[in-house]
Amino acid sequence: MDKRISLTLKHRPTGAPSAADFEAVEQPMPMPGPGEVLTRTLFLSIDPYMRGRLSDRASYAKPVQIGEVMTGESVGEVLASNAPDFVPGDAVVGSRGWQTHSVTPAAALVKLDRGAAPLSTYLGVLGMPGTTAYSGLTDIGHVRAGETVVISAATGAVGSVAGQLAKRAGARVIGVAGGAEKCLWAQEALGYDDCIDHRGMDIDVALKATCPDGIDVYFENVGGAVQAAVWPLLNPHARMIMCGMVAEYNHQRPAPGPNLMAVVRQRLRIEGLIVSDKPERFAEWRALAAPWVADGSLRYRETIIDGLENAPDALAQVLAGGNFGKMLVRL
Numbered sequence: 001m002d003k004r005i006s007l008t009l010k011h012r013p014t015g016a017p018s019a020a021d022f023e024a025v026e027q028p029m030p031m032p033g034p035g036e037v038l039t040r041t042l043f044l045s046i047d048p049y050m051r052g053r054l055s056d057r058a059s060y061a062k063p064v065q066i067g068e069v070m071t072g073e074s075v076g077e078v079l080a081s082n083a084p085d086f087v088p089g090d091a092v093v094g095s096r097g098w099q100t101h102s103v104t105p106a107a108a109l110v111k112l113d114r115g116a117a118p119l120s121t122y123l124g125v126l127g128m129p130g131t132t133a134y135s136g137l138t139d140i141g142h143v144r145a146g147e148t149v150v151i152s153a154a155t156g157a158v159g160s161v162a163g164q165l166a167k168r169a170g171a172r173v174i175g176v177a178g179g180a181e182k183c184l185w186a187q188e189a190l191g192y193d194d195c196i197d198h199r200g201m202d203i204d205v206a207l208k209a210t211c212p213d214g215i216d217v218y219f220e221n222v223g224g225a226v227q228a229a230v231w232p233l234l235n236p237h238a239r240m241i242m243c244g245m246v247a248e249y250n251h252q253r254p255a256p257g258p259n260l261m262a263v264v265r266q267r268l269r270i271e272g273l274i275v276s277d278k279p280e281r282f283a284e285w286r287a288l289a290a291p292w293v294a295d296g297s298l299r300y301r302e303t304i305i306d307g308l309e310n311a312p313d314a315l316a317q318v319l320a321g322g323n324f325g326k327m328l329v330r331l
């Protein structure tokens with residue numbers, strides 16, 4: 001074969017993407033320059049994040065431009081190399097887009113051990129999705145034995161790994177998946193303690209019944225109705241691993257209400273605070289701040305109302321913005 005075929009973006013999809021949004025472009029086979037490698041694509045990774053790349057809405061990564069080759073990771077085989085570390089026949093993984101062949105700088109490729117695992121796994125369980133599950137549980141989930149962990153898209157590329165890792169940590173692990181067949185596999189093959197079919201069951205009722213002790217860790221992959229069912233069941237100090245919200249990726253506009261996709265995009269950390277949880281902070285703060293109050297460098301203002309009988313009115317005012325600074329009643 002002396003041609004390379006690439007799929008380029010023809011126009012931005014409305015709703016679900018389809019073949020009509022892309023164009024197959026045939027070009028002569030490219031040749032590698034100095035330090036470059038020509039590869040043939042064996043497996044292309046297909047990932048939910050790609051929907052975001054097709055839209056020109058602000059995100060954490062640049063969208064694909066009209067006429068550009070669609071981005072994506074792939075596993076390939078080296079056909080020709082002008083780089084000392086690669087020889088024909090080597091298997092590699094890298095971000096090379098939706099095309100049959102590509103010329104890539106050697107530095108952008110990782111060589112794979114053909115004997116260690118099937119090559120396709122470097123795009124799934126051993127690749128980006130598996131790493132996502134591992135990173136989410138390690139860096140955010142901090143799962144402890146005996147805790148209840150809920151994982152949405154439980155049998156997907158990320159979820160299937162997350163479920164097994166949470167089981168290894170000794171948690172009680174509940175999956176949410178679409179359909180009886182996926183739920184059966186979640187329990188029989190992946191070891192989930194239970195699995196809720198969000199397409200066939202009332203998710204609110206089923207999740208409540210399956211998590212009688214609440215939820216300690218939620219691995220969020222989907223958003224939408226599943227996320228809404230999780231919120232009321234979260235235990236004190238629960239952790240939400242905000243990985244993705246695939247239920248919304250085809251929407252033209254974000255769903256109404258607080259849209260937590262910003263948490264994923266901006267790596268936000270949202271954490272509740274109850275001051276009395278850390279009583280030691282009171283004395284610590286007084287010691288730190290009293291000198292600043294004394295020397296005038298920590299400024300404050302007070303609204304003082306006289307008379308115990310005016311306390312209810314003072315409360316009403318503080319709720320309505322009638323105070324300027326700290327509201328006090330003087331007796």
Ligand SMILES: NC(=O)c1ccc[n+]([C@@H]2O[C@H](COP(=O)([O-])OP(=O)(O)OC[C@H]3O[C@@H](n4cnc5c(N)ncnc54)[C@H](OP(=O)(O)O)[C@@H]3O)[C@@H](O)[C@H]2O)c1
Binds near residue numbers: 049129158
């Ligand atoms: N933050 C990161 O760095 C990062 C990295 C990788 C992936 N992700 C995110 O992780 C999530 C999972 O990615 P993946 O690659 O593992 O995909 P996946 O789970 O293999 O595939 C997506 C699954 O989402 C579920 N789904 C789709 N629409 C849904 C809806 N309306 N309600 C509930 N579930 C729905 C479907 O499973 P069911 O049939 O079981 O419902 C579908 O199979 C995505 O949100 C993705 O964007 C984030």
